[in-house]
Amino acid sequence: MHFLSVVAFGLHFRGLLSQTLDANGVSLDDKVLAIERLLLTPGTIDFPVTPCDFNLNSAPNNIAGDQTAAQWVRTVFHDFITADTKAGTGGLDASIGFEADRDENLGITFKGTSFINETIIGFNLFAEVYISTADFIALGLAASLNACDSGTPLVKLRVGRIDATGPGPTGVPKPQDSLTSATDAFAKAGFNKTEMIQAVACGHSIGSVHKIDFPEIVGNDATTDVSPPGTGADTFDSTPLKFDNTQVQEYLTGTGKRGGPLVTTQNVTMQSDLRIFKSDNNVTVKAMSSAASFRNTCLTTFEKMLNTVPAGTTLSNPIGPRPWITKETHLDLSPSGVVQFSGNISTQSKAAGAAPATASYVYLTKSGSTAKTGKSQAGRLQNTNVNGVVSQPFGKITDYSFNDTIPAGATSIKIQNSYTENINMNLFIVPSQSFINQPLNPDGSAGIASYLVRTALLTSLATSGSSLTGTFYFPSPQPNSAAPKWTRTTFTLTKEKTLGSYTIFKGQVTEPGVHATGTGLHHIDVQFGSVRSAKVIASFFTGGSFFGKCSDFTKC
Numbered sequence: 091m092h093f094l095s096v097v098a099f100g101l102h103f104r105g106l107l108s109q110t111l112d113a114n115g116v117s118l119d120d121k122v123l124a125i126e127r128l129l130l131t132p133g134t135i136d137f138p139v140t141p142c143d144f145n146l147n148s149a150p151n152n153i154a155g156d157q158t159a160a161q162w163v164r165t166v167f168h169d170f171i172t173a174d175t176k177a178g179t180g181g182l183d184a185s186i187g188f189e190a191d192r193d194e195n196l197g198i199t200f201k202g203t204s205f206i207n208e209t210i211i212g213f214n215l216f217a218e219v220y221i222s223t224a225d226f227i228a229l230g231l232a233a234s235l236n237a238c239d240s241g242t243p244l245v246k247l248r249v250g251r252i253d254a255t256g257p258g259p260t261g262v263p264k265p266q267d268s269l270t271s272a273t274d275a276f277a278k279a280g281f282n283k284t285e286m287i288q289a290v291a292c293g294h295s296i297g298s299v300h301k302i303d304f305p306e307i308v309g310n311d312a313t314t315d316v317s318p319p320g321t322g323a324d325t326f327d328s329t330p331l332k333f334d335n336t337q338v339q340e341y342l343t344g345t346g347k348r349g350g351p352l353v354t355t356q357n358v359t360m361q362s363d364l365r366i367f368k369s370d371n372n373v374t375v376k377a378m379s380s381a382a383s384f385r386n387t388c389l390t391t392f393e394k395m396l397n398t399v400p401a402g403t404t405l406s407n408p409i410g411p412r413p414w415i416t417k418e419t420h421l422d423l424s425p426s427g428v429v430q431f432s433g434n435i436s437t438q439s440k441a442a443g444a445a446p447a448t449a450s451y452v453y454l455t456k457s458g459s460t461a462k463t464g465k466s467q468a469g470r471l472q473n474t475n476v477n478g479v480v481s482q483p484f485g486k487i488t489d490y491s492f493n494d495t496i497p498a499g500a501t502s503i504k505i506q507n508s509y510t511e512n513i514n515m516n517l518f519i520v521p522s523q524s525f526i527n528q529p530l531n532p533d534g535s536a537g538i539a540s541y542l543v544r545t546a547l548l549t550s551l552a553t554s555g556s557s558l559t560g561t562f563y564f565p566s567p568q569p570n571s572a573a574p575k576w577t578r579t580t581f582t583l584t585k586e587k588t589l590g591s592y593t594i595f596k597g598q599v600t601e602p603g604v605h606a607t608g609t610g611l612h613h614i615d616v617q618f619g620s621v622r623s624a625k626v627i628a629s630f631f632t633g634g635s636f637f638g639k640c641s642d643f644t645k646c
Contacts (some may be wrong), residue, residue, distance in 0.1 A: 111622075113578075114219050114563060114576055114578070115561070115615055115622055115625070116219060116220050118249070118250050118404065118406050119406075120220050121220050121221065121225065121249045121250060121406065122249055122406050122409055123220075123415060123416075124218060124220035124221050124249075125221065125225065125229055125247070125249050125409055125411075126409060126410070126411035126412060126415050127415065127417055127418075127436075128216060128221075128229070129229075129232075129233075129244075129409075129411050129483075129484065130411055130415065130417070130436050130438055130484060130487055131417065131472075132472055132473060132474045132475075132476055132481060132487065133476055134216055135216060135229060135230075135233045136233050136236070136237060136476055136481050136483075137476055137477065138158045138162075138212045138215075138233075139158050139159040139162065139230075139233050139234045139237040139238075140237045140476040140477050140479055140481050141237065141331070141477060141478075141479045142157070142159050142234075142237050142238035142296065142331045142332060142333075143157055143331045144157075144158055144159070144237075144477055145157060145158055145200075146158045146208070146212050147199070147201060147203075147208050147211065147212065148199055148200040148201045148208075149200050151331075155200070155298060155300060155322055155323025156199050156200050156205075156323075157296065157297055157298075157330070157331070158208075158209075158212065158234075159233075159234035159237055159238050159296060159297075160234075160296045160297025160298070160330075161197070161199075161205045161208060161209050161297075162209055162212075162227075162230035162231060162233070162234045163230075163231055163234050163235075163293055163296065163297065164197070164205065164293070164297065165186060165205070165206060165209045165227055165230065166182065166227055166228070166230070166231045166392070166395055166396070167262075167289070167293050167395065168186050168189075168194075168195050168206070168262050169181075169182050169183070169184065169185065169186035169224075169227055170182045170279065170395045170396075170398050171261065171262050171263065171275060171276070171279050172185075172258050172259050172260065172261045172262060172275075172279070173278070173279040173280065173398050174259075174278055174279075175278070175279060175280035175398065176278075178400060178401025178402070179258075179400055179401070180258045180259065180279075180400065181279070181398035181399045181400055182224050182227060182228060182251055182395065182396055182397075182398055182399055183224050183251060183252065183253065183254040183258070183399065183400055183403075184222065184223040184224040184227060184251070184253040184254055184573055185254035185256070185257055185258035186206055186227075186258075187206065187207075187210055187223060187254075187571035187572060187573040188254070188256055188257035188258075188570050188571045189206070189257050189258065190204040190206040190207050190571075190572075191204070192260065192262075193264075194260060194261075194262040194263075194264055195262060196303045196304075197300070197303055198300070198302050198303055206572075207572045209227075209230065210223060210226075210571070210572040210573050211572050211607055211608045212230075212608075213226035213227070213230065213573075214565075214572070214573075214574060214606060214607060214608030214609045215608055215609075215610075217565050217574050217606070217608070217609040217610075217611060218611045218613070219563045219576050219611075219613050219625070221249070222251050222252060222253045223253050223573040223574070224251035224252065224253050224254075224399075225249045225250070225251045228247060228248075228249070228251065228396045229247065229249075231245065231392060231395075231396065232244055232245050232247045234296075234333075235333055235392075236481075236483040237481065238295075238296055238331065238332055238333035239332060239333040239334060239385075240482075240483065241385075242333060242385060242389070243389065244409070244410075244483065245389050245392050245393055245396070246389070246393045246408040247396065247408060247409045248396070248397060248405035248406045248407065248408055248409065249405065249406050249409065250403060250404050250405045250406050251399055251403060251405070252399075252400070252403055253573065257570075261275050261278070262275075263275045263276075263362070264362075265304065265307065265352055265359075265360040265361075265362040266359050266360055266362070267362065268365075269365045269366065269369055272286065272362065272365075272366060273286060273369075276289070279398060280394075280398060281394070283369060283370060284370070284374050285391060285394070286366060287366055287367060287369065287370065287374040287375060288374060288378065288387050288388070288391045289391050289395065290363060290366050290367070291337065291338055291367070291374075291375060291378055291384075291388075292384075292387070292388035292391050292392060294326040294327075294337055294350060294352070294363065295326070295327070295332075295333050295334060295335070295336070295337055295384075295388070296326075296330055296331065296332070296333055297325070297326060297330060298323035298324055298325040298326065298330055298351075299323070299324050299326075299350070299351045299352065300322055300323050300324075301322035301323070301324070302322055304360070306355075306357050306360060307324070307351050307352070307355045307357060307360045308322065308323070308324045308351060309324075324350070324351045325347060325350065326347065326349070326350030326351070326352075327340050327346060327347045327349075327350060328340060328346040328347055333388075334381065334384070335378065335379065335380070335381050335383075335384035335385075337349060337350060338375055338378050338379055338384060339379060341353060341367060341375065342372070342375060342376065342379060349363060349364065349367070350363065352364065353367070410441060411438065411441070411484065412441065412508070412509060413437060413438065413441040413442035413506075413508055413509075414435065414436070414437050414442060414449070414505050414506045414508040414509040415435075415436055415509055416433055416434065416435055416436070416505070416509070416511055417433070417434040417435070417436045417489060418433045418434050419431065419432070419433030419434075419503075419511065419513075420432060420433060420518075420521060420624070420626065420636065421496070421513070421514075421515065421518040421520075421546075421624070422520060422521055422522050423520045423522070423523070423546050423589060423590070423592060423594075424522075425589075426589075426590065427589040427590020427591065427592065428495055428590065429495070429496045429515060429590075430493065430494065430495055430496065431493075431494050431496040431503070431513065432491075432492065432493040432494070433491075433492060434489050434490065434491050434492075435449045435451075435466055435489065435490040435491075435492065435505055436487060436488070436489050436490075437449070437469075437487070437488050437490075437506070438484040438485050438486070438487050438488075439484075439485030439486040439487075439488075440483075440484045440485035441484070441485075442506075442508075445469050445471075445486065445488035446469070446506075447468060447469060448465045448466050448467065448468060448469065448490065449465070449466040449469070449490040449492070449505060449506055450463070450464070450465055450466075450505075450506060450507075451463070451464050451465075451466070451492070451503055451504060451505040451506070452464070452503070452504050453494075453496065453497055453500040453502070453503055453513075454500065454501065454502045454503070454504055454510075455499045455500060455501060456499070456501045461497040461498075461499055461500045462494070462496075462497040462500065464492065464494055465492075466490035466491060466492040467490060467491045467492065468490075469488040469489065469490045470488065470489050470490070470491075471486060471487070471488050472486075472487040472488065472489060474486070474487065496513070496515065500513060500515065501513055501515075514621075514622075514623060514624060515548070516547070516548050516551060516621050517545065517546070517547050517548070517551075517558075517616060517617075517618055517621050517622070517623045518545065518546055518623050518624060519543060519544070519545050519546075519614060519615070519616060519623055519624075519626045520544045520545060520546050520594070521626060521636040521637055522638070523544040523594070524541070524542060524543050524544050524626075524636075524637045524638070525541070525542045525637050525638045525639065525640035525643065525646045526539055526540070526541055526542075526628070526637045526638070526639060526640070527539060527540045527541075527542075527639075527640055527641055527642075527643065528639070529641075538600065538601045538603070538604075539600070539601050540598060540599070540600040540601070540643070541562070541598065541599050541600070541614065541628055541637065542596070542597075542598050542640065542643045542646055543560055543581075543583065543596070543597050543598070543599065543614060543616070543628075544583075544586070544594055544595070544596050545558055545560070545583055545594070545595045545596075545597075545616045545623065546589070546592040546593070546594055546595075547592060547593050547595060547618055548591060548592060548593075549588060549591060549592060549593045550591075551618065551621070552585075552593045552618075556585070556618070557582050557583060557584050557585070557595070558582070558583040558595045558597070558616050558617065558618050559580055559581075559582060559583075559616065559617050559618075560580065560581045560582070560583055560597050560599060560614060560615070560616045560617075561578050561579070561580050561581075561614065561615055561616075561617070562578070562579040562580075562581065562599045562601075562602075562612065562613075562614050562628070563576055563577075563578055563612060563613040563614070563615075563625070564576070564577050564578075564579060564601060564602055564605065564612055565605050565606045565609035565611070565612070566602065566603065566605065566606060567604065567605070567606040567607065568606070572606070572607055572608075573606070574605070574606035574609050575606070577602060579599060579602050581597050581598065581599040582597055583595035583596055583597030583616060584596065584597065595616075598643060599614070611627060612627070612628045613625045613626065613627060613628060614626055614628045
């Protein structure tokens, strides 16, 4: 799949020097930028859910009955609903990854695996140290809504969630649960009766109930046979591949699917949607009957779900994404010791309007004065065709490459008088002088890689006998969850030579083992005292990486 090379080359991040960093050296603004870059890179996070009937890990929807977008929406509900808001525990924290085998999280895909594991493995394709699995779960909802209704605005998406290290409590409502039991579960999670009804109606706009999971419901339906035929899936409404108000309309008018199998099944015990919808004499459902009221209500309801997080979690402001950002930036050092700054700038027409022919920017000093002005190369309109469908939730996306000799004293770049990014010229990894050795296993698969890392430190900061500490960030597997656990391996870099105004340090590090299922990106940064370099991607893909290839580090 082509998007892997896009991720490998397009997502290299720069930490903001003035912000508090987490255990992985990542700031909240870094996390925001990481999400924005995925949203503005067609063929990444939108790939598994575009078009709305797409099924990432198995047979097509018309054969399997599975739908990745519906699985991603369902995962949000199953993760959030066991929150205890009074105690400040649970919520959207990716504890669901440890809970896939629970009966209350029943959901077997066409492949015979849990929908929860399939969801997380889908996110793992884009795993990086900047985005927690819990933030991916939230992002997955936003991507699904955009794919299943192109007119839906981006849900107010915030980032900064912290992944749980184990399972949370039980308590996901099941179809056979009483109204009192369901109401109590929602109340514990901070939702009143009206919000409970809204959450169920919004969550059941797409997707279906599967016979393999609930044979007592599917095949015992008063209104329709299983559809699509032969898939074992019974949909909630007549437009299961579109996020809209059809289920609400059909429930109120008694037409079409009449609200779906959890309303119409002859097994009264399993009529959970019916019990919930009529618990206030259908007042809430009627208020959601128009397309506009349904959409607005659902965006508010989903936002509250996404923001239900454990106490002590700091979430960002809602993400735009912004009119202008960088897709990737990096410093490098030429053989003669000249510092170069390169990367890609991105803009979206929905927020910024028509894209200019080139992007303008200025390099600023610490005092805010202009050190240098510049213009990018000509803009390149991105291909927004994803799986045969034009996907433009943010309009047209244009990228601009730039490559400059960076002026002395520059500490930031300001693009189009809109977006500012800090630049740390004191310490940085030198990608053109760093290398990967990736051996092959006997079966031809990639083996465990080693890395030769060279870093430039301003000679004026270096001291006699000083060394640097590198950190390798690796997505390790963890027991009982498909989600990766980011582990950190430190290594030492020692002086090798001087080059221009810099002292070059060299060190080696080897991957600590196999990575979590579906993951691929690794990162490296370097520290000297309190000074930390920007992270670089240190991952190997067909087509290359930021580092060069070298099978014998003594010759590189």
